[in-house]
Amino acid sequence: MRRRGTADPCGAVAPQPSRTGRAVRADRIGWSELGPTFEWVATRFTECASLEYELLAAGASGDLAYLVAIERITATVNGTPTSYALRATTIFRREDGVWKAVHRHGDPYRQDDAKPHAQD
Known part of the structure; x- marks a missing residue:
């Protein structure tokens, strides 16, 4: 079970991460910009x-x-209690032999998004 308010409990995020997506509403780079956003998101999610x-x-x-x-x-x-799906891309960098997330993008995923588009 995840504790409320823990943005990086495993130390798996690099020192200068970046993130884009709906929850952020704008590109953010580094802990000084991302930290408050991660902390805010972490307070919303439990169990x-x-x-x-x-x-x-x-x-x-x-x-x-x-x-x-x-x-x-x-x-x-x-x-x-909520169930949802995200289409997510995460980029990792190996630092001192440990893989750490350096960028993440996520947006809502709907099954209709996966249907092939008609060819022109």
Whole structure:
């Protein structure tokens, strides 16, 4: 179970991360900009009941790696049990032998988004 208000409990985020997405509403770089946003988001979420990844793509080269996935989450958000899905891309960098997230983008995922578009 995740504790309320813990933005990086495992130390898995690099010193100068960046993030974009709906919750942030603007690009942010570094802990001075991201820290308050992560702390705010962390206060809204408790009791993560499940987190599943549908891996779409992944790769690594040298000290850089990426992960593209659909994240399906069931958690309590603002006191209300909620299930939702995000289309997420995370970029990692290896620092002193440890993979750390350096960038993340996530936006809401709807099954309709996955349907192929008609060819012109």
